Structure formats: C-alpha cells, structure tokens
Amino acid sequence: MTFGNWDEALHFDPKQVTKIANALKIKDSDITLDPNTESALISGSGAEPYKVTLNDCTCGSFKDRKPCKHMYRLAMKLGLFDGPPAKNPAAEKAFKKEIPNEVDRYRKLYCEGAISAEKFAAIAKALEK
Ligand SMILES: [Zn+2]
Structure with missing residues (x-):
C-alpha cells in the first residue's frame, strides 16, 4: 500500500519505519484535514502549522525528500496508508x-x-x- 508518488518499497526503509511510528503519535486535535485536496495543516513544534500534502511538507524533516511523519499521518487519515503491520x-x-x-x-x-x-x-x- 502506498500513496502520492512514493514507491511502496520506500516505506520499509528503517528510517521511514521510524517516521511511520512517530506519525501515530500525532494527535487528531493537531490536524486540520481537507479531504477534497488531500491536504492538511498539522501543528508541530514550529509557530506555524506545517502545510502537508501526500507529496510535500513544509517541515524540516522533509529536506531529505522522503515522506515525513506528517505525510504518513495524512495518508493514514485519508485511508490511503495502513501504518505498521498488525501484530502477529x-x-x-x-x-x-x-x-x-x-x-x-x-x-x-x-x-x-x-x-x-x-x-x-x-x-x-x-x-x-
Ligand atoms: Zn512534515
């Protein structure tokens, strides 16, 4: 399962797995979702909320040009990404x-x-x- 323009294999990179785990810690109350444009404003440590789409985010973590925790949280919120596999x-x-x-x-x-x-x-x- 993937979203935006990202290759599914990227989501299994250990660094990305850490971001996915951190995405689960973002509270619903910090997210202002716009389902029509598949985007959100997500409050973080900065003064202004981050502008998040499935392919882009204004946070510092996105400087590596790989999905950040905000983008993962948005994708989960839109039902486009499942998050970590269920415990087995x-x-x-x-x-x-x-x-x-x-x-x-x-x-x-x-x-x-x-x-x-x-x-x-x-x-x-x-x-x-
Ligand atoms: Zn971000």
Missing part, C-alpha cells in the same frame, strides 16, 4: 525462539572481525530487548 503473535513467538541463533550469528561475525564489538553489542541488545 505466532510470528512474534517464532522470532523470539530464533533470537539466540541470531545473536550467535553476530557473535561469529564479531569473532571473525567482520563487525566491531560496539556493533555486536548493539545488535545483541536490540535483539534481546
């Missing part, structure tokens, strides 16, 4: 069972000198969290 308990359980193997995989890479101690520790910490 069976898949979550299977993943948890694999965590020790995943940590071992990175331990081997660390022992081979392929990754730094810091990278190994950060990955292991993230997996075990």
